[in-house]
Each structure stands twice: as structure tokens, then as C-alpha cells.
Amino acid sequence: MIHFQNSLISLLVALFFIHPLTSADKVYNILSFGAKPDGQTDSAKALLGAWSAACGSPAPATIYVPSGRFLISQAAMSGSCKSGKTTIQIDGTLVAPLGYSDADEWITFEHVDGVSVVGGTIDGRGAPLWECKAKGHGCPHGTTSLSFRDSKGIVISGLSSVNSKLYHIVISGCQNVRVQGVKISAPGKSPNTDGIHVQGSSDVTISGAGIGTGDDCISIGPGTTNLWIERVTCGPGHGISIGSLGKESQEEGVQNVTVRTTVFAGTQNGLRIKTWGRPSDGFVKGVVFEHAMMQNVENPIIITQSYCPGNKDCPGQNSGIKISQVTYSDIHGTSATPVAVDFSCSPTNPCSGIGLQDIKLTYGNKPAEASCKHAGGSVTGLVVPPSCL
Numbered sequence: 001m002i003h004f005q006n007s008l009i010s011l012l013v014a015l016f017f018i019h020p021l022t023s024a025d026k027v028y029n030i031l032s033f034g035a036k037p038d039g040q041t042d043s044a045k046a047l048l049g050a051w052s053a054a055c056g057s058p059a060p061a062t063i064y065v066p067s068g069r070f071l072i073s074q075a076a077m078s079g080s081c082k083s084g085k086t087t088i089q090i091d092g093t094l095v096a097p098l099g100y101s102d103a104d105e106w107i108t109f110e111h112v113d114g115v116s117v118v119g120g121t122i123d124g125r126g127a128p129l130w131e132c133k134a135k136g137h138g139c140p141h142g143t144t145s146l147s148f149r150d151s152k153g154i155v156i157s158g159l160s161s162v163n164s165k166l167y168h169i170v171i172s173g174c175q176n177v178r179v180q181g182v183k184i185s186a187p188g189k190s191p192n193t194d195g196i197h198v199q200g201s202s203d204v205t206i207s208g209a210g211i212g213t214g215d216d217c218i219s220i221g222p223g224t225t226n227l228w229i230e231r232v233t234c235g236p237g238h239g240i241s242i243g244s245l246g247k248e249s250q251e252e253g254v255q256n257v258t259v260r261t262t263v264f265a266g267t268q269n270g271l272r273i274k275t276w277g278r279p280s281d282g283f284v285k286g287v288v289f290e291h292a293m294m295q296n297v298e299n300p301i302i303i304t305q306s307y308c309p310g311n312k313d314c315p316g317q318n319s320g321i322k323i324s325q326v327t328y329s330d331i332h333g334t335s336a337t338p339v340a341v342d343f344s345c346s347p348t349n350p351c352s353g354i355g356l357q358d359i360k361l362t363y364g365n366k367p368a369e370a371s372c373k374h375a376g377g378s379v380t381g382l383v384v385p386p387s388c389l
């Protein structure tokens with residue numbers, strides 16, 4: 001009897017720690033709304049039913065997704081919820097439809113406030129679309145796996161996102177967002193599978209992320225301010241990129257971005273700023289890149305301002321994007337190409353206030369090179385390859 005009581009107590013203790021749902025939260029299990037953990041029955045209606053119920057709850061509410069695979073055809077959740085605090089606690093996997101469609105988004109939150117997505121896996125099942133794109137004709141653009149639009153007070157914590165059809169996570173038009181401890185993975189050859197894309201948003205923090213994809217690990221679009229990125233590993237992928245910017249002639253700028261304590265392993269780029277070569281009133285101002293480790297990265301430090309895919313509508317034009325106050329400090333490791341530092345700025349809008357401090361990048365066992373076009377700034381401490389600013 002005592003033995004039984006002890007094991008009951010340890011079971012309860014274990015359950016409490018495995019599911020640390022705040023006791024005050026009202027819990028809405030999607031199984032009660034008709035979801036089936038069989039990976040085949042569309043559970044979108046059940047998820048949306050649980051969302052409506054949770055959203056109408058005057059007390060903080062948790063939508064609970066237990067273990068198992070839940071097929072979700074598409075789910076758009078919106079509106080301000082009564083309690084101002086809604087958690088989606090996922091232990092299982094949300095699975096996207098296997099085929100592909102013209103849909104831009106799979107799981108979307110729009111105009112929400114105080115929503116957290118905690119734990120679990122979302123599987124975008126992108127492989128058939130990537131194969132279609134590899135053959136190269138008549139394929140849809142793709143579907144973003146998880147997006148938050150025009151929302152605030154958002155937390156994404158401990159989520160894994162795998163094999164998205166297009167971007168894994170998009171934060172657009174949001175304020176006050178924390179993305180912590182996420183894992184993102186798709187093959188290095190999967191097209192346009194960016195890890196996290198942020199644009200038109202302020203006060204966003206991304207920390208403790210492990211990202212490997214076929215495109216940018218993190219991409220930063222127009223209108224991003226007060227972005228903090230810390231402890232991110234990237235690879236495979238195209239690196240952490242501010243850009244592409246300046247596609248539009250009128251565009252919001254990017255201001256106050258910090259990217260610190262990062263590791264890039266075998267990526268195409270490390271720390272990149274990329275703009276279109278065409279007129280624009282956008283800008284990049286106030287960026288700190290610090291404490292980065294490069295492992296065999298093709299372009300560890302790079303600014304390019306002449307992006308013009310397919311040479312359409314821009315050949316021979318200069319970028320209007322003004323880049324200023326960008327500092328690189330404590331950046332170490334190896335470049336996979338001879339040019340480890342490449343500042344190719346706009347002839348009509350030269351980069352200014354570029355700062356280099358404590359840089360040591362080598363090309364195999366040989367010295368690497370730095371290349372500067374229309375770039376000005378200053379150097380402190382030891383900088384290898386020697387600065388060309």
C-alpha cells in the first residue's frame with residue numbers, strides 16, 4: 001500500500017513536471033474537439049474549435065495537443081481573446097497535407113495578442129514541392145508553415161519546425177515577440193525554406209535556435225527595428241541575412257539589430273546584408289554583429305548591393321539603400337573562399353560607419369582577403385585579413 005501510494009505520488013509529480021500547465025489555465029484538449037492522432041484525419045476543425053473555446057475563455061486558456069500526428073489541412077486563427085493569454089501546448093506533431101497548393105500559409109495567427117506556442121513539432125512535408133521546383137515548371141510558390149501577422153505579445157518556445165514547403169516561421173507586422181529554443185530543419189538543397197523571416201516588426205528576440213535549411217537561417221526584411229538575435233547555430237543554409245532590401249522604391253528601413261554569439265557551419269554566407277540594385281528610400285542603420293564563429297563559410301562577412309535576379313528591371317542601376325553604423329566584432333574562423341570580408345556597397349550610396357574589431361578569418365591555412373567597394377569606416381584591435389576600409 002505504501003509502495004502503491006509512493007508510486008502514485010511520483011506519477012503525479014512526473015505528470016506535473018511533464019505538463020507544467022499553469023494550474024489557473026483552463027485546458028482545451030483538441031481530442032475533445034474531434035481531433036484524431038492518426039496522421040490522416042483532418043484535425044483542422046478540431047484545432048479551430050479548441051481555439052474558439054480557448055479564445056472565449058475569461059480565464060487564461062491552454063489548447064493542448066497531445067502526442068501523436070495530427071493532420072491539419074490549414075488553420076487561420078485570429079482575433080483578440082478574452083483573457084489576453086492563450087497558450088498552445090504541443091506534445092505531438094502537426095502535419096501538413098502531403099501535396100501542394102497555391103495557399104500562401106498553413107498555420108497562421110493574425111491580429112492576436114498574448115499567444116504562446118510551446119513545444120511540439122510542425123511538419124510541412126515540403127519534399128514533393130521541392131521535387132516539382134527541381135524539375136522547374138508550373139509549381140506553386142509554396143506555403144509558409146507558421147506565420148504571425150499584425151500581432152503582439154507573442155512567444156514561440158521549444159518548437160521544432162521541419163521540412164516547410166516555403167518559409168518555416170514568419171513574423172510580420174508584430175511587436176514584442178520572443179522566439180526561444182526553436183529547432184528548424186530542412187535539407188540544404190530544399191528551395192526557399194528560410195528558417196525565420198522577420199519584417200515590419202519591432203522588439204523581436206530570437207534566442208537559442210538551431211537552424212539548418214536550404215535558404216537563409218534567419219532573414220530580416222524591411223521595417224524591422226529593435227531585433228535581438230542571440231545563440232543561434234546555422235548550417236546548412238545561406239546564413240543570417242538583412243535583406244533582401246530595396247526591392248520597392250518606397251520601403252521602411254531596418255534599424256537597431258544585434259546578432260551575437262552565433263556559429264555558422266558550412267553555410268553559403270555568415271553575416272550578410274543584401275540589397276537590390278535599384279532605387280529605394282530604405283536604409284540599414286545601427287547593426288551590431290558580435291561573437292561569431294565561422295566554420296568553412298563561403299562568405300563569412302558580406303555586404304552586396306547589386307542583387308538583380310534574372311537581370312530583370314534593374315541591370316546597371318545602383319541601390320538606393322543607405323547602409324550605415326554596422327559593426328563587426330570578435331568574428332573568428334575559416335572562410336571556404338579567398339575573400340572572407342566583402343563590402344560591395346552602392347556607388348551612389350556608399351556604406352559609412354562600418355566598424356571592424358578583433359576579426360580573424362583564414363582561408364584554409366592561407367591568409368584570406370578583404371575587398372571593399374564604396375565602403376568607409378574604422379578599425380580597432382587586430383583585424384585579419386587586414387581591413388580595406
Ligand SMILES: *[C@@H]1O[C@H](CO)[C@@H](O)[C@H](O)[C@H]1NC(C)=O
Pocket residue numbers: 203225226227228256258
Ligand atoms: C535596440 O534594441 C534593443 C532590443 O533589441 C533595445 O533593448 C534597445 O533599447 C534598442 N535601442 C534603441 C536606441 O531603441
